[in-house]
Amino acid sequence: EVQLVESGGGLVQPGGSLRLSCAASGFTFSDKTMSWVRQAPGKGLEWLAYVSATGGTIYYADSVKGRFTASRDNDKNSLFLQIHTLRDEDTAVYFCLGSGYSRAGYFDLWGRGTLVTVSS
Amino acid sequence: DIQMTQSPSSLSASEGDRVTITCRASQSITTYLSWYQQRPGKAPKLLIYAASRLQSGVPSRFSGDGSGTDFALTISSLQPEDFATYYCLQNSRTPYTFGQGTNLEIK
Numbered sequence: 471e472v473q474l475v476e477s478g479g480g481l482v483q484p485g486g487s488l489r490l491s492c493a494a495s496g497f498t499f500s501d502k503t504m505s506w507v508r509q510a511p512g513k514g515l516e517w518l519a520y521v522s523a524t525g526g527t528i529y530y531a532d533s534v535k536g537r538f539t540a541s542r543d544n545d546k547n548s549l550f551l552q553i554h555t556l557r558d559e560d561t562a563v564y565f566c567l568g569s570g571y572s573r574a575g576y577f578d579l580w581g582r583g584t585l586v587t588v589s590s
Numbered sequence: 591d592i593q594m595t596q597s598p599s600s601l602s603a604s605e606g607d608r609v610t611i612t613c614r615a616s617q618s619i620t621t622y623l624s625w626y627q628q629r630p631g632k633a634p635k636l637l638i639y640a641a642s643r644l645q646s647g648v649p650s651r652f653s654g655d656g657s658g659t660d661f662a663l664t665i666s667s668l669q670p671e672d673f674a675t676y677y678c679l680q681n682s683r684t685p686y687t688f689g690q691g692t693n694l695e696i697k
Contacts, residue, residue: 514688
């Protein structure tokens with residue numbers, strides 16, 4: 471079965487750090503460009519980061535640049551998002567996405583998400 | 591950054607109705623636009639990519655149109671499972687940006 475499964479979410483204090491993981495299975499992970507998207511409670515979708523198929527090219531949303539670090543390990547079929555200096559406004563469900571199209575950004579594969587709650 | 595303005599933000603309709611949701615980009619994105627459907631508590635699902643191409647497995651009552659700055663998603667005859675929230679996304683250039691979403695409700 472083709473799937474993405476996120477993990478690593480939870481309750482974190484403001485100022486803390488967290489590393490989210492996304493495990494891919496059922497397809498050739500190294501063929502897909504990947505992204506992270508989040509959704510705050512009751513809000514819309516926010517794109518966060520893009521990681522090329524090799525991991526050599528990474529782009530970020532301005533809102534998270536400098537605090538978030540995306541990466542991937544194709545040998546382990548995994549995508550990662552390191553988050554530093556967590557703020558209340560980082561509370562959201564974080565989704566891992568894959569794009570199998572030649573043009574990156576058409577997200578045909580989504581994980582179910584992992585909830586990050588920032589609170590003291 | 592490219593801004594995506596989606597309208598309406600909410601829409602009430604009945605089963606069998608034809609509805610259209612629009613997205614306007616702040617600059618030309620040619621046809622680098624996709625549409626997603628999100629049901630409550632679920633991950634979004636790709637419906638349309640490259641502005642007008644139907645994703646495999648998506649019913650043909652969904653269609654997309656547009657290029658440049660103006661785009662539309664049309665559902666030709668609403669079915670019960672179509673009541674959900676819809677988002678557009680531009681992937682012309684990073685940062686990719688979503689529209690604000692359209693909540694499609696049962697009238």
